[in-house]
Amino acid sequence: MKAVQLDQFGIKNLKVKEIAKPSPKRGEVLVRIKAVSLNYLDVLLTSGNFYKGLPNLPYIPVSDGAGVIEALGEEVSGWKVGDRVAVQYVQNWTRGDFQKEYNIRVAWQTQGVLAEYVCLPQYGIVKAPDNLSFEEISTLPIAAVTAWHALINQANLHVGQTVLTQGTGGGFHFCIAIG
Incomplete structure (x- = not known):
């Protein structure tokens, strides 16, 4: 192979x-x-x-x-x-x-x-x-899981809250999609 x-x-x-x-x-x-x-x-x-x-x-x-x-x-x-x-x-x-x-x-x-x-x-x-x-x-494993962990597990984000993100990479895009 x-x-x-x-x-x-x-x-x-x-x-x-x-x-x-x-x-x-x-x-x-x-x-x-x-x-x-x-x-x-x-x-x-x-x-x-x-x-x-x-x-x-x-x-x-x-x-x-x-x-x-x-x-x-x-x-x-x-x-x-x-x-x-x-x-x-x-x-x-x-x-x-x-x-x-x-x-x-x-x-x-x-x-x-x-x-x-x-x-x-x-x-x-x-x-x-x-x-x-x-x-x-x-594209999901590192960028999406990192964004999820940061927003949900660490920041304890809830429906209705606002998140300010900065960047252009995959993690940034998944933060927008999740948030």
């Missing part, structure tokens, strides 16, 4: 490579990636300028993606081949308010999704809405 990979940091070092197609292990699903979206985080990780630590090389970049489940590992429940899914950015955050310990499996600690196929834990994906394209779905 094809994947974009870094053997050393720097955007000029991105290379399309032929690598082995992964097979899902126990509790994992194999997702055929249909679309990805880029975030500033991806630029920082690719360039080697991320302040929280860098991924191990070789590294497949890009955090946000959407696709279709192609295979299930042993003991996977709640998913079936053909399900449309989005990749969760913080894969351990499966419900409720954000907790610090959820940060143990995030983009800079795992391989990214700029590949034809990726294996992910069954809890590291969410069902994708049928009414959105894969391109639209791929």
